[in-house]
Amino acid sequence: xxxxQITLSHAAIEALNWPPMTMAFDRPAHxxxxxxxxxxxxxxxxxxxxxxxxxxxxxxx
Ligand SMILES: [Cu+2]
Numbered sequence: 586x587x588x589x590q591i592t593l594s595h596a597a598i599e600a601l602n603w604p605p606m607t608m609a610f611d612r613p614a615h616x617x618x619x620x621x622x623x624x625x626x627x628x629x630x631x632x633x634x635x636x637x638x639x640x641x642x643x644x645x646x
Contacts, residue, residue, distance in 0.1 A: 590609040590610060591610050591620075591639060592607060593607070594607040595608070610630055610636075610639045611633065613638055613640075616639055616642070619643065624644045624645075626642050626643060626644055628640075628641060628642040628643075
C-alpha cells in the first residue's frame with residue numbers, strides 16, 4: 586500500500602459483478618484518511634482511466 590492507495594477488503598458488489606476481494610483503491614489528494622488499518626469502513630468510489638478512485642471513506646461505528 587502506498588500513500589496514494591488504500592487497500593480494502595470489500596464484500597461482493599453486484600452492480601459490477603465483483604465477488605468479495607481485497608484490492609487497492611486510488612486515494613485522491615484531497616481525501617483525508619480518517620481511517621486506521623483494520624477499521625471497518627463504508628466507502629464509495631468511481632472508475633477512472635487508471636483504476637478505481639475513492640470518493641468517500643469513513644469508519645463504521
Ligand atoms: Cu474489488
